[in-house]
């Protein structure tokens with residue numbers, strides 16, 4: 371009999387989704403149980419009833435458990451003070467029919483920095499809802515975070531949304547809300563309007579000085595070359611804080627913001643990326659300004675391993691649960707699910723997953739079809755049935771995960787007395803120098819169930835266990851390797867692997883396979 375992972379605590383009656391933390395680790399609880407978001411975000415304009423029939427088959431195709439759907443300000447408040455939640459109601463009813471949870475994306479004052487999704491009465495009233503002004507006095511397609519009227523109007527709409535959601539969603543189909551979308555401004559480090567300029571020349575608020583443990587002074591004195599960007603980040607984050615806090619006061623779902631990234635390895639000046647958003651350098655400013663935001667999530671459209679995993683490291687912090695809110699739909703991105711979970715991620719959500727016929731190529735795949743979605747579908751099929759088990763292992767620091775790197779074909783995971791050697795591109799039989807997969811697509815998860823017992827799962831990879839220290843003359847052996855599945859958190863044996871299936875290590879292919887492995891010595 372192999373050891374079982376801890377059983378999650380029993381659920382109480384429809385408890386609120388929430389994020390719990392312990393020892394700098396995080397867990398999302400849905401229905402009182404650990405929950406891993408195996409998400410999929412639809413395309414930007416798929417938030418209309420006529421599009422939903424093209425959404426559900428794609429979500430089902432990838433075996434996602436959570437769909438991320440925009441709710442646009444222009445859609446819910448086309449006339450000021452008159453609200454229409456008919457799309458949301460329909461969407462929730464259909465999501466429930468499909469057995470899915472949902473994340474709502476509030477497309478308000480900022481959508482990729484722009485007011486594109488604000489109602490016309492906002493878009494066309496520059497005096498009431500002023501725009502960011504660049505150093506040359508040009509008005510930019512981005513609303514100033516400093517206008518009280520903009521904050522009031524956005525907050526009012528968001529409160530109405532959360533109030534309606536609370537009334538129509540007692541079963542908590544919606545588990546989390548994204549407040550705004552990729553906030554910030556392209557083309558100027560900050561707002562240079564007279565109102566902004568006056569504040570920029572004043573002292574940095576004490577709250578920020580204290581949170582960062584820095585000395586006081588004006589923005590330039592305290593932050594030097596980062597002053598413009600941090601000033602803008604502070605103003606936007608304070609705006610978002612007030613929107614989120616007001617929404618939570620009505621209905622306290624977990625809330626997060628997503629980030630348009632700067633290059634994590636070679637960032638240029640703030641005018642080369644979206645300034646004022648929660649880029650990696652501005653996370654401290656955002657954390658200080660927006661305590662109502664539970665997490666800051668990166669949108670990762672960087673294909674190379676070094677950049678991708680660097681972003682995971684930057685957003686996985688003791689004060690920030692890691693959630694990949696968006697990533698590209700291209701096949702080669704799917705494997706980063708493993709590295710995300712290995713960094714204690716609470717979820718992963720590729721973008722543009724629907725069959726509306728649109729794809730954000732070349733950022734995403736050329737077409738969204740079954741072939742494009744196959745790698746993600748395989749991984750979600752593998753991970754989905756044991757999401758709660760993995761989330762619990764992760765919360766206790768007992769989950770490791772790696773994704774294949776194009777140029778390095780062997781990775782080693784330390785596991786106490788053992789180590790797992792993960793290699794890519796080998797055939798299932800025999801030993802050779804691992805050549806890597808023709809396209810890097812492998813990945814592995816290893817959960818620690820006990821000192822000598824492991825949950826092992828992966829795709830397109832070989833896992834071999836070795837003694838970390840072989841100097842004592844002992845040799846490693848697989849005592850028992852069970853293949854099975856989790857049904858409602860309980861391990862069910864399918865068969866025992868032996869002979870060819872273990873003689874050359876444990877080979878994972880394009881079939882979802884989960885193993886419980888007990889190691890021993892002779």
Ligand code: DGJ
Pocket residue numbers: 414482551552669696721730733
């Ligand atoms: C990131 C944004 O958050 C998404 O809404 C979308 O615009 C993608 N970029 C690009 O398709």
